[in-house]
Amino acid sequence: MGEFDLLEEAQKGNKSALNTLLTENYNFLKGYIIKMTGNPHLSQDILQETMLKAVLNINKFTPHAKFSTWLIKIATNTYKDFLRKNKPSELIEETLESPEGGPENLTIAKVAYKEIMGILLSLPYEKRAVFILKHYQGYKYEEISEILNCPIGTVRSRLHYCIKYIISEMERKGMIE
Amino acid sequence: MKKSNLDIEASIIDSYYNELPEKDTNLGFSNDSINLYDKLNAVSEKLDCLSDIDFDLDINILSIIQNAENIKTKKKNKFETLSFVLTALLILSLFSFLGMLLGFKVLIYILAFISTLMPFVLIPLAQIYKNKEGLQ
Numbered sequence: 001m002g003e004f005d006l007l008e009e010a011q012k013g014n015k016s017a018l019n020t021l022l023t024e025n026y027n028f029l030k031g032y033i034i035k036m037t038g039n040p041h042l043s044q045d046i047l048q049e050t051m052l053k054a055v056l057n058i059n060k061f062t063p064h065a066k067f068s069t070w071l072i073k074i075a076t077n078t079y080k081d082f083l084r085k086n087k088p089s090e091l092i093e094e095t096l097e098s099p100e101g102g103p104e105n106l107t108i109a110k111v112a113y114k115e116i117m118g119i120l121l122s123l124p125y126e127k128r129a130v131f132i133l134k135h136y137q138g139y140k141y142e143e144i145s146e147i148l149n150c151p152i153g154t155v156r157s158r159l160h161y162c163i164k165y166i167i168s169e170m171e172r173k174g175m176i177e
Numbered sequence: 178m179k180k181s182n183l184d185i186e187a188s189i190i191d192s193y194y195n196e197l198p199e200k201d202t203n204l205g206f207s208n209d210s211i212n213l214y215d216k217l218n219a220v221s222e223k224l225d226c227l228s229d230i231d232f233d234l235d236i237n238i239l240s241i242i243q244n245a246e247n248i249k250t251k252k253k254n255k256f257e258t259l260s261f262v263l264t265a266l267l268i269l270s271l272f273s274f275l276g277m278l279l280g281f282k283v284l285i286y287i288l289a290f291i292s293t294l295m296p297f298v299l300i301p302l303a304q305i306y307k308n309k310e311g312l313q
Contacts, residue, residue: 112226135194
């Protein structure tokens, strides 16, 4: 069954179709939220809240865009609401899953993760969202402008700002020459 | 017109992310452009370590769906209770108003008439509603 059929079924109240839809988009959404927050506890809360909102509002979804794009939009707004009510989250690296190659590689991965995540988290959330959506999730400027509800020009200038900021921070930390 | 350095930088970033219109793809190969491209590649390589990042999150999609169903049912019940109370209040105020306007003797006749007629209207309506719910 394709995404459109699954959506139709889910909107009619078919729980199994809804479960399939959410399961298919789970990893994509989880990846985005983890990169946005850098914190497993917060990621879990945002992911749970996003899925709950998606299920509650499934009948409001109109298939102009992909279902995953709609989920990303809900997640971004949920995170924005969280930031409005709470102070920014702290970076946690303890729960990183172990890469292949043993403890040495894990330590290297942790150091790199901490430094890069630190740079990303020091960006304001709306700029960070643009960068993650473009660099990691591969969205087009047009799609990002729809997700974040802002003009394409703003998306473009935010991405350029992020790139220049990341380059300067990496140069300052000696990560690149 | 010659492009400024900032415009060229912006175009290189757009081109790196495949966002440059085809007519603008000829950016030339000045040292600065090559330098920025190299930096973008180096940054991208470093950023790759976040591509496969994963936390073990405890999420149960089925329980989220169930939770949403409970919330929907609660909302529906709240709405139904509220509409019942409002309708009851409306009917009571209407009867009081009619009583004051036409006299309570006439009101009792009207009530007797409505009570006799009501089952003939409500029972078929309930049957239609039940059939509709059954179909859904």
